[in-house]
Amino acid sequence: MPQAPAEPADITDITDITDITGISEPQGSLASPSTPEGRRTRRNPYTRLFALPGATAFTVGNLIARLPMGMFSVSAVTMIAGSRGSYALAGAVTATGLAATAVVAPWTARLVDRHGQARVAVPATVVAVLGSLSLLLCVRYGAPDWTLFASYAATATTPNTGGMSRARWSHLLKGDAAAVHTANSFEQSADELCFMLGPVLAAFLCGTLFPEAGTLVAAALLLTGVLLFAAQRSTEPPAHDRTTGPARKSPLRARGMPALQTVFLATGAVFGSMEVVTIAYADEQGHEAAAGVVLALQAAGSCAAGLVFGAVKPRGPLHRRRVLCAVAMAVLMGLPLLAATATGSLVALAGALLCAGMATAPTMVTAMTLVQRLTPEGQLNEGMTLAVTGLLGGIACGAAAGGWAAEHLGAATGYGVPVAAAVCALLLTVVSGGPAAAAEAVSSARA
Numbered sequence: 001m002p003q004a005p006a007e008p009a010d011i012t013d014i015t016d017i018t019d020i021t022g023i024s025e026p027q028g029s030l031a032s033p034s035t036p037e038g039r040r041t042r043r044n045p046y047t048r049l050f051a052l053p054g055a056t057a058f059t060v061g062n063l064i065a066r067l068p069m070g071m072f073s074v075s076a077v078t079m080i081a082g083s084r085g086s087y088a089l090a091g092a093v094t095a096t097g098l099a100a101t102a103v104v105a106p107w108t109a110r111l112v113d114r115h116g117q118a119r120v121a122v123p124a125t126v127v128a129v130l131g132s133l134s135l136l137l138c139v140r141y142g143a144p145d146w147t148l149f150a151s152y153a154a155t156a157t158t159p160n161t162g163g164m165s166r167a168r169w170s171h172l173l174k175g176d177a178a179a180v181h182t183a184n185s186f187e188q189s190a191d192e193l194c195f196m197l198g199p200v201l202a203a204f205l206c207g208t209l210f211p212e213a214g215t216l217v218a219a220a221l222l223l224t225g226v227l228l229f230a231a232q233r234s235t236e237p238p239a240h241d242r243t244t245g246p247a248r249k250s251p252l253r254a255r256g257m258p259a260l261q262t263v264f265l266a267t268g269a270v271f272g273s274m275e276v277v278t279i280a281y282a283d284e285q286g287h288e289a290a291a292g293v294v295l296a297l298q299a300a301g302s303c304a305a306g307l308v309f310g311a312v313k314p315r316g317p318l319h320r321r322r323v324l325c326a327v328a329m330a331v332l333m334g335l336p337l338l339a340a341t342a343t344g345s346l347v348a349l350a351g352a353l354l355c356a357g358m359a360t361a362p363t364m365v366t367a368m369t370l371v372q373r374l375t376p377e378g379q380l381n382e383g384m385t386l387a388v389t390g391l392l393g394g395i396a397c398g399a400a401a402g403g404w405a406a407e408h409l410g411a412a413t414g415y416g417v418p419v420a421a422a423v424c425a426l427l428l429t430v431v432s433g434g435p436a437a438a439a440e441a442v443s444s445a446r447a
Helices: 036-043 045-050 055-070 072-084 087-115 117-140 145-157 161-172 177-208 213-231 257-284 288-311 318-332 334-342 346-357 360-374 380-408 416-446
Strands: none
Touching: 045 055, 045 177, 045 288, 055 072, 055 161, 055 177, 055 213, 072 087, 072 117, 072 145, 072 177, 072 213, 087 117, 087 145, 087 380, 117 145, 117 161, 117 213, 161 177, 161 213, 161 360, 161 380, 177 213, 177 288, 177 360, 257 288, 257 334, 257 346, 257 360, 257 380, 257 416, 288 346, 288 360, 318 334, 318 360, 318 416, 334 346, 334 416, 346 360, 360 380, 380 416
């Protein structure tokens, strides 16, 4: 678990000034709209993406590597709690891994930017896999508790495979705003799909085979996927080795990025609180086993919305689209609260979560697009990993707040926490619009 990519694409080359003036963004350059090929790709922009040489190959490898991101945490909790009889210990171990990931992941991404994806991702993955196997052996053979913390912390070197995939799309689609929008939407939908299927697969393996099966399969998938992904060298962005030049500042210090990070924190709080409150609500209704299915519906809604959003040509300024998506998320997050308090039905809640999830992917797509535009050249992997780190921090805070509310105020009332977090994300999106737009204007002028 975090969970979150030479020349990484400098998407600021895409005439970003249109996001301030409101002028439509440029059409894609891969096919003329007047040709038969152009008409086909306009109808199905995803065909346009995977027509690029090597795109399908690196995507398959990346999806295999990304699936375990939703498996490790569930597998670790099941394995540790089953062996040691303590959910508190299992939760503490996974929380330690999350904290370690927040610290280590940006440094790993910085090395990827400097030395290339294949040179860094493969050894980093080997270290993470060894950490997972060490955790398995320590649990299996009754090693002291501190060894569990140390082993799981080692998995923090897992590279941000989603970020690396987005970096490849940015490199391949440089100068084509519409195609980048479609690629970002596809990647967000892939994230949702993997985090929807991962926990289900982990629970199935641990429950039907043996407690360590989830961790073993996840480690094998991660290593296999990264090796396949790294082998696709033709689509890899060239590295930007800055060891011989002047030191570059962290992308976090780029103009507009600090404000955007606060938006990611609030958005992560929506995700973290919703998960914990839903588990508590299902347990309160006497259907604890159904919590995973109900949460999977939220991810399914987000996955479907992401694919549809990617098929629609982006129109108007990016900041306006971000605000509209944030408004939709704030409004739709009220549906689970309404369903839980007014009906008390788990079925009604499932439908509400399906609808609520439809706002999260578009919100994330627009936010990640802005990260790509604000991140300095040659630091794209680090910039997107910092965004994922912000999400992880928000997920941790949201989970804590949602758990407190569910325990002290009731699970139904606890759905007010994701609503409050979504409203906070909306307000921060509005406030961050000024610095972000100004930073885009500067980038356009330099380009």
